[in-house]
Amino acid sequence: MDNSLDSPAAAPTHLMVLTGASRGLGLAMARQWLRTPGRHLIAVARRPDTTLADWAAQHGSACTAWPLDLADAPAAAQQLGDWLATQTVDRWANATLLNNAGVLSPLGPIGASRATELSNALRVGLEAPMLLTAAFLRGTEGWSARQGGAVKVLNISSGLGRRAMAGSASYCAAKAGMDHFSRAVAMEEAQRPHPARIVSLAPGVIDTDMQGQLRGGDPALFPDRLRFVQLQEAGLLDSAEAAAAKVLAWLARADFGAQPIADVREG
Numbered sequence: 001m002d003n004s005l006d007s008p009a010a011a012p013t014h015l016m017v018l019t020g021a022s023r024g025l026g027l028a029m030a031r032q033w034l035r036t037p038g039r040h041l042i043a044v045a046r047r048p049d050t051t052l053a054d055w056a057a058q059h060g061s062a063c064t065a066w067p068l069d070l071a072d073a074p075a076a077a078q079q080l081g082d083w084l085a086t087q088t089v090d091r092w093a094n095a096t097l098l099n100n101a102g103v104l105s106p107l108g109p110i111g112a113s114r115a116t117e118l119s120n121a122l123r124v125g126l127e128a129p130m131l132l133t134a135a136f137l138r139g140t141e142g143w144s145a146r147q148g149g150a151v152k153v154l155n156i157s158s159g160l161g162r163r164a165m166a167g168s169a170s171y172c173a174a175k176a177g178m179d180h181f182s183r184a185v186a187m188e189e190a191q192r193p194h195p196a197r198i199v200s201l202a203p204g205v206i207d208t209d210m211q212g213q214l215r216g217g218d219p220a221l222f223p224d225r226l227r228f229v230q231l232q233e234a235g236l237l238d239s240a241e242a243a244a245a246k247v248l249a250w251l252a253r254a255d256f257g258a259q260p261i262a263d264v265r266e267g
């Protein structure tokens with residue numbers, strides 16, 4: 001594990017652990033967040049983007065890539081917990097875990113889906129965010145940032161966690177689970193003297209690989225395919241950059257966490 005960015009010379013004060021930082025919404029958020037000096041991003045993905053460290057350095061920030069497969073959620077959570085344990089309680093002015101990685105298993109009815117693909121969607125989309133959140137809350141216990149409400153968890157959910165869609169049951173289940181998990185953790189934190197703040201946020205409809213997957217579905221197996229084609233044709237998709245700006249604005253809100261379930265379109 002690379003701890004070189006903890007040197008006093010770099011001394012960033014804002015920490016973010018961001019999953020799915022290699023493409024789509026995650027990469028756009030990484031680049032935007034790193035544009036402000038004094039930040040340290042831990043960028044998690046199977047194939048990390050190789051330009052982020054230079055981008056961060058150009059902007060007076062720092063980026064460490066963690067090439068991890070979140071399908072092995074216990075190992076990822078262990079790595080996060082071990083790293084957090086190396087940090088002193090007053091090292092970071094604020095700290096955020098942003099669970100952004102998500103997976104659509106091949107579109108179609110549940111009975112036609114492979115067990116390994118369903119399992120992967122749930123591991124990456126639900127198990128990993130849960131285990132990382134647990135490690136993050138445990139690892140930031142007693143940090144001074146907690147006292148000012150500056151420890152946050154932002155889970156990237158979806159409208160499909162709140163409105164079911166045929167052909168994507170594992171994705172809908174993972175996002176609904178993420179929402180309810182966030183509600184429960186918010187209740188737990190509310191009972192603590194220095195609560196972490198948590199939100200499960202739907203980010204809108206975004207022009208990424210995931211939308212390409214939805215448009216590329218087999219209409220015989222995925223009845224909503226045409227709707228996604230029409231959304232693109234009507235120009236109703238946000239660019240990854242526009243969606244990233246909305247999500248990061250939500251993260252910066254003074255009332256972040258007041259409502260654990262939110263949607264950028266209802267801001």
Ligand SMILES: NC(=O)c1ccc[n+]([C@@H]2O[C@H](COP(=O)([O-])OP(=O)(O)OC[C@H]3O[C@@H](n4cnc5c(N)ncnc54)[C@H](OP(=O)(O)O)[C@@H]3O)[C@@H](O)[C@H]2O)c1
Nearest residue numbers: 020022023024025045046047069070101102158206208210
């Ligand atoms: N696009 C939309 O319209 C839309 C709408 C609502 C919600 N969302 C949500 O927004 C988030 C980002 O979506 P997106 O559209 O940007 O998706 P995307 O373009 O498909 O990118 C997914 C990201 O997740 C990472 N990832 C996937 N499997 C992983 C694994 N096993 N281990 C580690 N990282 C993994 C990918 O990195 P690697 O491949 O390098 O591992 C990639 O960085 C997701 O949670 C998605 O559900 C998207």
